[in-house]
Amino acid sequence: MDNGDPDGTTFTITDLSKINGLLTAFDATAKEMYESDSMTDIARAVYSADNFGGNNRNEGYTNMVDLLGLLNAVQPYAPSASDAIAKLKEAVIYSVNGDNHEGAGGLSLYYPLSVQGTEELSVFADICTSSYYLAYVDSAAYGTTGGDLSDYDNSGLIADCDDIWNYGYTADPNVGSNYSDVSYADDNSTIGIQSVYFDEDGTYTVQLSDMSAFNYATCTLFMTYDGTSVYLGEDDEVVTDYDAMILQDGFDGSWPSIAGQPLAIVAVSVGEDRSVYTAPITLNGEQTNLRIEYDFTSSEWRVCGTWSGIDPETGVASRDTQPLKDGDVIAPAYFVFSDEFNDYIYGDDITVSGELQIEYDALPDADYSYSMSLYDIYGNYYYTTSVTFTVDENGELFFYPDEL
Template identity: 30%
Template sequence: MIKRFLALGITLALVGVVLGGCIRQKQEEAQLVNAVPMGDKGTYSLFLYLCGSDLETKQGAAGKNLDEILKADLPENVQVVVQTGGAEKWRSHDIPSDCLNRYLVEDGRLTLLETLPQASMGDGGTLRDFLQYGVEHYPAEKMCVILWDHGSGSIDGVANDQNFDFDSLTLAEIELALEDVSQTMTDKFEFFGLDACLMANYETAHMLSPYARFMVASEEIEPSGGWDYDVLLAAMADQSSSGREIGKAICDGYYEKCREKGQEDTATLSVIDLESMDELQTAFDEMAGEMYQDSIEPMGIQAIARSAYNAQKFGGTSGGEGYSNLIDLGHFADNAGNLSTAQSVLEALDKAVVYQVTGAQKDRSQGLSFYYPSYPDEDQRKRYCEEVCPSEDYRRYLEQAYTDIPEDPIQFTDRGSIREDGSFQIQLASSSQNYILSVSYGLMEYEVEQKDGSTMLTATLLGEDNDMVGEKNLTIHSNFRGVWVTLNGCKLYATMVEDNEEYTIFTAPIVLNGKPTNLRFAFLWDQTTEEGGTYKILGAWNGIDPVTGMSDKGITELRPTDDIQTLTYRQTVEVTEDGDVFYSEEERCLQQVPGGEYTITEEPLEKQDYAYQMVVTDIFGGRHTSYLAKMHMIKTPQELEQNPVEEGQYAAEAESVMETTDTLLE
């Protein structure tokens, strides 16, 4: 199997300069000290902001959740008010797409309350108007809000309107809407739910805390089926149910719905007691202040960055999928043994997260994520600092980390040479120790030919892996075992997106039924097996839209009838007699995968030459490449299949080294 990551050392210099323009700090006047219920005891109103987006246009997903609501035995003490919009086409219930409609659910049907001119569901004013309408016309003792659609985390927000270039509600827009609505209320909302991906984050909970008692949301992407609304409404039949009990029912119903569809492995959903956010905010700010102070010294930076790098991640975490840069707050604090304030964060988080469900591949999740630039994106970081960041110390930390970056933080004392045992090695200078984030290698099949006096090297990229051997003197050498991951025998362009002691998650580009997407699969560590574990397919995920930042909702299960092609990339490098180097355009290479039950296996590589290049990623996201090694296979596929190489042995040896740092791995 592809072995676990070699962690040599990580540092992240994070100190800061305060910028204005972030989400406003909690205002005292928003806190309702003596709340007065706005309806009769035991009554509930649910305000469902249903932004259909392409989820409805393509899959009818919003309509299916409406079906659940209409089929439910609606308790007499519950009113459900729905606003529809945001989709180019509604596939059910005769909902128009050229206007906004408001409905009341009664007697198993949608009763039209009013029709409004077309407007963006991604505009804060649209949300404000709907909530003001609901509060005014359908008050209750416990009023609840759900935003339904795509979610993209704290920076890009939620509810992407397909009719308005996928315009979304930012946290700042939601806060302004709630601030205005709260002026007409004598009580908080009982719970604020986000039936959307990636919205159970510290920043969202911090923003909502003045306006609701509980938040229900997911740290990870959600399947397109969303929550179980029958279970949600049944929980409201108990007139004494608080947002906490209703949230627990939502979590349990959601997890069971995922389990029935075989999508539970990556499921997350949590209930946050927003009235506990003051304590968590204090603890978070204190931890951010300590991070800022520790980041003055490289060793302190290194410890902080390692905690972030090893924390549970959510959403996109690769170049092919995009980068969400969301990590679990609790897992980060668990890892941060160097921070004396981390324990206070864990204790406050434990109080705030009153219930959660997690799948097997998200079992490190503790209920709330937060933004951390593990994979730096300058525009994304600036937007976070200027528009979202709820902590001045954390903003200072981030700002300092990504200014005045050393020009060459990674220095090589050996950029590539051949060891006596035939493996390929590099050595890093001791000055690089505190700047190393990760070390990996890229593998390429290649062919060389001479043409008109030029050398033509054509390489097909197989991906990146981390199966290497590291030594104390910052020497790393290859551990080429001669196998690669395949889907039904077809090689995948695989890269790792998450790694821990229990499992490693990978992504690989494929074409599924004619549409490009990403295959996610996991290696589940099990030392009781001969192979050390087993592979499991998680499904296909489209990733993050590079223009809108919108996260695709849900992982698609592979079916035996699916048509799948693996996708790799090929490029030709021409080296002329004069030493000039020219690169061809990148070419996509498709291979048809045999149909049937789809499985991930490791298969022996063909006996040919391979190009091998190590990549050192620094804490700022820079990639530093070794020289290129020509690796010659000394084992045939048949030999590898019958007798896999043992530890300390290799299936290929470095034959020569090309002294170039040019790379085809970007």
């Protein structure tokens, strides 16, 4: 029986008698993480760890990160992570992973990739079993406000590890109270931008003045349509020169499309061999998300199926990716910004018959707005100065650099 896409599947059997040893070892690692002078490096490294449940702007955030991936990422800064890894492998006695999670260790934990408000932190504080990890997470969440972590003192959150296990333990009410703005708004970005310009080759270029909190960048597109701005999503065609602190676009005017209609994509995971993207669609009249995968080895796209995302009320992620069936009717969805309304509009219906084809197609002839989205290690994102470009009826692309 076909019950979803096996590439995203994980299955684990855990020896619960080994969990206490794992928690104790992890608490020692969390202490080293919290006390490290390299928090920005740690936060950046953790983004390389596998994660589960979407964790992108299209589908929402669960902030669940693979524990083994996190421990491997922080080990250069927290040497005791090697002991925690050994305890994790003792606790996980059997595991099976699909291709999209082939390095997963069997257990995951909460990590603030993108905190969805201080209430989320309060819930986490009530269930966290390591006071040092709680303090680390609180510091990372404070980073979302754009504040200076060197001046942030939350040492009052550190409690004796025995106390946090007591039946009558109550989480410190100060978690999240030292900062009210966990909005990930542009103004909170900690990335220093020196200038935005077109170089002598006509390439859109961003010169950074500080990359200490820089995580990654994407190119972001909006299409002008009947006086509105239609969001076409983000692609990772950005060339990063860390030595010169320069970002340059690799955009060539093509965009992932289905049946000639562009998809409003956002990356779910980016790897060396394959990357997974998500795009909003309707499926038989119901809003959902289409998961697609690009294989760098074969240079081909594959449709994985649909994923319902994260329940806005419970925060629970959909369990699996459902394959499309012959006879299903889908339509691309696009979020529109205008003076009159902000809502979704929909493309033409596509009836599924056999395997759907995803292609890099030239964008429709129209005017577009191009910018970069710069993400920092705390989950903030910042739109650089946008510039207009036009795609004509022949598929030729023309930028207007004088706008910068």
